Amino acid sequence: MTEPAxxxxxxxxxxxxxxxxxxxxxDIPAGHFVTLLGPSGCGKTTTLRMIAGLLDPTEGxxxxxxxxxxxxxxHRRNLGLVFQNYALFPHRTVEQNVAFGLKxxxxxxxxxKRRVAxxxxxxxxxxxGHRYPRELSGGQQQRIALARAIVIxxxxxxxxxxxxxxDANLREDMRVELKRIQDRLGITTIFVTxxxxxxLAMSDQxxxxxxxxxxxxxxxxxxxxxxxxxxxxxxxGASNIFEGRVADATVDVVALDVxxxxxVPVPAERAQGxxxxxxxxxxxxxxxLKLARPGTDADGAVSVDGxxxxxxYQGQVARYFVRTGESLLQAVNMIDDHPFAEGETASVRLxxxxxxxxxxxx
Amino acid sequence: MLSxxxxxxxxxxxxxxxxxxxxxxxxxxxxxxxxxxSFPMTxxxxxxxxxxWHNDAILRAFRVSxxxxxxxxxxSTTLGVLASLALIRYDxxxxxxxxTALIAPILVPxxxxxxxxxxFLRFLAIPKSFPLLLMGHVIFTLPFVVLVVQARLxxxxxxxxxxxxxxxASPRQAFFEVTLPLLAPAIFAGMLFAFTISFDDIxxxxxxxxxxxxxxxxxxxxxxxxxxxxxxxxxGTVMIVLTVGLPLLGAAVARRLGSRxx
Numbered sequence: 001m002t003e004p005a006x007x008x009x010x011x012x013x014x015x016x017x018x019x020x021x022x023x024x025x026x027d028i029p030a031g032h033f034v035t036l037l038g039p040s041g042c043g044k045t046t047t048l049r050m051i052a053g054l055l056d057p058t059e060g061x062x063x064x065x066x067x068x069x070x071x072x073x074x075h076r077r078n079l080g081l082v083f084q085n086y087a088l089f090p091h092r093t094v095e096q097n098v099a100f101g102l103k104x105x106x107x108x109x110x111x112x113k114r115r116v117a118x119x120x121x122x123x124x125x126x127x128x129g130h131r132y133p134r135e136l137s138g139g140q141q142q143r144i145a146l147a148r149a150i151v152i153x154x155x156x157x158x159x160x161x162x163x164x165x166x167d168a169n170l171r172e173d174m175r176v177e178l179k180r181i182q183d184r185l186g187i188t189t190i191f192v193t194x195x196x197x198x199x200l201a202m203s204d205q206x207x208x209x210x211x212x213x214x215x216x217x218x219x220x221x222x223x224x225x226x227x228x229x230x231x232x233x234x235x236x237g238a239s240n241i242f243e244g245r246v247a248d249a250t251v252d253v254v255a256l257d258v259x260x261x262x263x264v265p266v267p268a269e270r271a272q273g274x275x276x277x278x279x280x281x282x283x284x285x286x287x288x289l290k291l292a293r294p295g296t297d298a299d300g301a302v303s304v305d306g307x308x309x310x311x312x313y314q315g316q317v318a319r320y321f322v323r324t325g326e327s328l329l330q331a332v333n334m335i336d337d338h339p340f341a342e343g344e345t346a347s348v349r350l351x352x353x354x355x356x357x358x359x360x361x362x
Numbered sequence: 363m364l365s366x367x368x369x370x371x372x373x374x375x376x377x378x379x380x381x382x383x384x385x386x387x388x389x390x391x392x393x394x395x396x397x398x399x400s401f402p403m404t405x406x407x408x409x410x411x412x413x414x415w416h417n418d419a420i421l422r423a424f425r426v427s428x429x430x431x432x433x434x435x436x437x438s439t440t441l442g443v444l445a446s447l448a449l450i451r452y453d454x455x456x457x458x459x460x461x462t463a464l465i466a467p468i469l470v471p472x473x474x475x476x477x478x479x480x481x482f483l484r485f486l487a488i489p490k491s492f493p494l495l496l497m498g499h500v501i502f503t504l505p506f507v508v509l510v511v512q513a514r515l516x517x518x519x520x521x522x523x524x525x526x527x528x529x530x531a532s533p534r535q536a537f538f539e540v541t542l543p544l545l546a547p548a549i550f551a552g553m554l555f556a557f558t559i560s561f562d563d564i565x566x567x568x569x570x571x572x573x574x575x576x577x578x579x580x581x582x583x584x585x586x587x588x589x590x591x592x593x594x595x596x597x598g599t600v601m602i603v604l605t606v607g608l609p610l611l612g613a614a615v616a617r618r619l620g621s622r623x624x
Contacts, residue, residue: 075536088525
């Protein structure tokens with residue numbers, strides 16, 4: 001097995017009495033796109049800044065390509081850094097911006113020129129070399145910032161919310177673009193974001209963080225489908241979570257008994273090895289709860305009737321809030337034909353194989 | 363009929379006349395050919411400017427003022443930039459106190475500051491000298507530099523410097539390659555401020571200057587005590603051109619610098 005490009009070994013960061021990052025270990029394999037995902041204040045940016053060398057970890061060790069870098073100042077770490085606000089040098093042209101890092105690396109003039117041109121064409125802005133940053137749009141500026149970071153052929157590319165300052169449409173384009181460039185260069189990338197859709201769309205691995213701790217590490221599908229805990233379930237997309245108890249656990253199926261739906265047989269690989277009689281939580285993604293007209297065939301799904309209390313119409317999809325007894329269920333469904341209306345009675349259905357089970361409160 | 367607006371307009375004009383008419387009179391009379399600095403003017407002449415040029419005391423005073431102003435500008439700007447960097451970029455104990463202390467000379471009446479420094483020097487039994495005069499000027503020009511530079515520095519995002527360092531620039535290189543060029547317009551403006559303030563200062567200078575040393579303002583003051591010579595009008599005109607012209611020139615240069623960086 002090859003050595004990880006970046007290793008965090010029990011690193012922690014405290015500011016006085018406040019712990020921003022609790023001791024955290026993480027291996028980032030070479031060439032991977034790893035996302036640190038979490039709400040603001042979860043320690044993801046602090047972690048990134050420690051890797052970059054902008055903050056000293058209070059304890060633990062950071063290794064890049066196997067070498068301890070704790071004592072290496074930022075300008076000797078050979079990292080590419082891209083910021084939310086681009087951080088281009090306003091007094092330099094685009095070309096000078098991109099060439100900046102090459103000045104500190106023994107690169108001949110011709111070579112530098114060629115590499116700047118290559119980087120600019122890689123970000124699809126080969127024509128803008130003589131402009132100043134202020135003459136460019138936000139999206140263009142961020143591409144230049146990316147070109148500036150990759151032209152030095154860094155060991156690791158660190159991206160600190162690089163898409164958050166862009167408009168929604170542009171953000172999606174840049175997402176694709178960024179992923180394309182990363183694939184093409186095969187560069188190890190650590191991406192910090194609070195946006196779950198960015199994380200899901202781009203990452204090889206997602207590291208979900210909360211309150212200075214890692215909650216879960218895994219590929220997007222795994223993190224999305226089998227959240228390790230309630231925080232992850234709620235943070236990645238809208239989830240419905242029901243308290244219950246394991247009624248019957250076998251090798252293949254863990255049957256959960258939850259008050260609203262009755263017994264739901266969850267596949268064992270989504271049930272975290274829960275055993276008989278344990279308190280448990282049933283997690284159902286909002287888009288896996290399907291609303292149907294009452295009386296239609298449930299087709300093996302578990303179903304319960306409820307009253308639509310609110311409809312959030314979004315064009316292709318609608319978000320429904322459905323009242324069943326004490327609970328308010330959230331369902332996001334594609335709209336075919338007509339959306340359900342407020343006050344209408346609907347049959348809420350779920351397929352047990354779409355659910356996941358978590359350990360409940362003891 | 364006089365509407366409210368035309369009243370306000372008339373009033374405004376009066377205020378401006380009150381402020382600038384005396385200055386205009388001085389400038390006008392400096393070109394008067396007559397022996398006496400008063401109206402009616404008897405003809406247009408540069409003779410008083412020529413006389414200025416031949417007056418050794420005035421030339422000496424100009425030299426002193428220029429050297430004093432230039433040294434004040436350089437020292438004040440250097441200290442001011444360093445102080446601003448510390449205050450904006452770093453956190454340390456007593457930061458607010460130091461910040462207030464640096465700005466305070468603006469708030470304290472200059473006479474008070476002048477007397478205080480004089481008494482302090484007396485207390486330490488240090489004789490008055492040119493370096494001490496220079497020190498006094500640095501003290502009360504420093505706040506202007508600090509304020510101007512700080513304002514600009516706040517606008518230079520820290521992540522621009524961080525970006526430079528991530529690309530391989532040492533903290534020093536990052537400062538000289540990125541921070542300093544972006545700060546240049548403010549440094550330039552601060553320098554001009556310091557120079558002009560020092561150049562036309564009289565209150566502090568009167569208290570602090572050692573015997574035999576005269577700056578242009580104290581020279582004018584001394585001349586006024588004897589008689590009102592038309593030479594003084596000419597000297598006044600030169601001072602006005604310098605103290606108004608320099609900042610205007612500075613603003614123009616700063617705008618040129620700034621337009622490239624913003």
